[in-house]
Amino acid sequence: MDLHKKGAFHLSVSDLSPPPEDFNGEVDMQIFWEALSVERIGRGFVTSQQKHPFTVPPSFHFWAPWICPKTCRSNHALNTEYKKVTEDRLTEELYKQKVQVVRNLCKECGLDPSGSRADLLLRLSSEMKSRQTYGGWAVIMCPCGIVYSIKCQIRAESPRDFADMLLSWKHMPNVIIDDFARGLATHMNLREPERLPFNPFEGRLSPPTPDNIAKAKDGKLKVSLPWLNCKKIIPDPEGHPITGSAEHYALYDRFHENNTKDPRDVLRKLHIVPQLAGKVNSQVAEQLFSRMKKNNYFLNMALPSTHLFLMRNIIHHHNMYRNEQRLGNIKRAFGNVTMNMHSQAVLGNLFIF
Numbered sequence: 001m002d003l004h005k006k007g008a009f010h011l012s013v014s015d016l017s018p019p020p021e022d023f024n025g026e027v028d029m030q031i032f033w034e035a036l037s038v039e040r041i042g043r044g045f046v047t048s049q050q051k052h053p054f055t056v057p058p059s060f061h062f063w064a065p066w067i068c069p070k071t072c073r074s075n076h077a078l079n080t081e082y083k084k085v086t087e088d089r090l091t092e093e094l095y096k097q098k099v100q101v102v103r104n105l106c107k108e109c110g111l112d113p114s115g116s117r118a119d120l121l122l123r124l125s126s127e128m129k130s131r132q133t134y135g136g137w138a139v140i141m142c143p144c145g146i147v148y149s150i151k152c153q154i155r156a157e158s159p160r161d162f163a164d165m166l167l168s169w170k171h172m173p174n175v176i177i178d179d180f181a182r183g184l185a186t187h188m189n190l191r192e193p194e195r196l197p198f199n200p201f202e203g204r205l206s207p208p209t210p211d212n213i214a215k216a217k218d219g220k221l222k223v224s225l226p227w228l229n230c231k232k233i234i235p236d237p238e239g240h241p242i243t244g245s246a247e248h249y250a251l252y253d254r255f256h257e258n259n260t261k262d263p264r265d266v267l268r269k270l271h272i273v274p275q276l277a278g279k280v281n282s283q284v285a286e287q288l289f290s291r292m293k294k295n296n297y298f299l300n301m302a303l304p305s306t307h308l309f310l311m312r313n314i315i316h317h318h319n320m321y322r323n324e325q326r327l328g329n330i331k332r333a334f335g336n337v338t339m340n341m342h343s344q345a346v347l348g349n350l351f352i353f
Contacts, residue, residue, distance in 0.1 A: 001178045002253075002285035003157050004137040006296045016154070018082060019061035025080040025164075029072070032056075032064035036309045049303065056305045058154060065138075065151035065165055066312055077168035084155045094121055137311065138162055141288065143177075143281045145322045147315050152308055159187040171240050172197060174248055175228070177282050181250040181268050182260060203250035204267040216266040228275040253282035288318070 035056050042054040049055065056062075060082035067077055094102060102120045106113040111123045138161040140149040149165040162184055166172050178184050185203035189196050196202075205223040206212045215221035225245075232244030239246045251268045252260070271277040281287075295314060299307050 001138070001140050001162050001176060001184075002289070003153075004139060004285075004289045004292060005157070006136070006289070006293065006300075016058060016060060019059070023061045023082075025078055025083075026076045027062060027064040027079045028075055029064040029067065029077050030075040032062060033066065033312070035062075036305055036312075039305055040309055058304045060154070063152070063154070063308075065149060065168075066315075067149045067165060067168055071148050071169055073168060073170045078164040079151075080160060080164055081153065081155055084158050084160060094124060138165065139285055139288065140165055141284050143284055144326060145284055145288070146319055147288070150311070150315055152311070159184040163188045163191060167192070167197070172248060174240050174243050174245050175225075175273075175276070176203075176248070176250050177253050177270070177280070178250060179253055179256040179259075181252045182262060182265055185250040198248050198250050200247060201267070203248060204264065205249060205251075205269075205272050206267055208264040208267060213263055213266055216269065216272060219271075221267075221272055222274060223272050225273055225275050228273075251276075255283060255286070 035054070039052065039054045039056050042052060043049075046052045060079070064079060065077055094105075097105075099117050099120070102117060102124070103113045106120050106123060111120075113120070136153050136157065138149075138151045138153060138157075139147060140162065141147050149169075151161050151165055153161055159180060162178065166176070166188070176184070181203065185198040189198055189202060201207055206216075206221065212221060225247075227243040227245045231242065232239065235244030236246035249268075251270055251273075252265065254270060257265075257269050270280060270282060292314070295310075299310055302310065
């Protein structure tokens with residue numbers, strides 16, 4: 001899982017209305033994506049977007065992610081982006097920080113880092129309110145390259161976006177690879193304390209004892225998950241239909257596994273699991289984003305609804321290409337195996353059925 005930060009349209013978030021009071025955080029994906037299709041069709045019959053009767057403006061309570069129909073539990077998916085921390089809350093938190101922290105933040109934002117605390121906070125507050133480009137695309141992929149879920153973010157990046165999609169799935173994957181694994185696991189377990197989505201050990205591979213942490217740092221800790229290769233003979237209650245396991249782990253991708261300051265996060269490294277070490281492409285999302293660079297310019301210049309419609313189509317063709325490519329490899333491999341078996345059968349005067 002990762003965020004495509006370069007794919008973002010221009011929008012003044014302050015202009016968006018809050019969702020209705022009775023909004024429960026669920027959006028209808030089928031109705032939303034059909035509405036985008038109708039808007040595209042209708043665009044050919046009007047002279048300007050202002051006169052378009054089927055325009056789909058950005059909103060917190062109608063815009064929906066796209067989740068593979070076979071993956072999602074129903075047409076209704078979660079979109080709780082309206083619950084993200086607002087600019088006012090961020091300003092309140094900044095007031096609690098030391099001056100040097102605020103000064104460094106100004107530098108990172110390209111703002112003048114000189115002056116008093118009040119000057120610095122005023123610049124940051126003005127920057128947040130005037131900012132027009134938000135969001136990006138939250139993406140959940142299989143290591144083979146197929147995109148199973150995408151969500152266009154309106155506000156800044158948060159584990160909430162990925163959690164919304166995962167909690168909308170019929171079956172949450174047993175192993176999730178993310179660049180902020182600890183934050184995702186903490187957020188989801190706080191949202192669902194009755195069933196704890198990431199369990200055992202809060203999504204770590206072993207209990208966070210000093211001994212386990214020391215062994216993991218020295219590369220001496222190994223945790224086998226045999227059900228990744230062969231389904232459990234006796235599945236766990238509510239276990240995944242493919243693995244039979246009800247365990248769920250949040251692990252770091254190889255590129256970000258050393259970026260965390262929490263010593264317990266060493267227990268979230270891929271190489272600890274023999275079934276995953278060196279066998280999983282944890283950079284598949286970054287590779288997709290790299291190929292998407294050529295599309296960023298025209299996508300980011302488009303209207304928000306056009307941006308969504310085009311991105312969904314691009315991802316559809318990406319998935320089709322990867323599926324055809326994978327099936328071609330399987331057919332070639334199967335053909336080679338069949339030919340080898342036929343040769344052996346002829347040589348050995350055997351019959352192969």
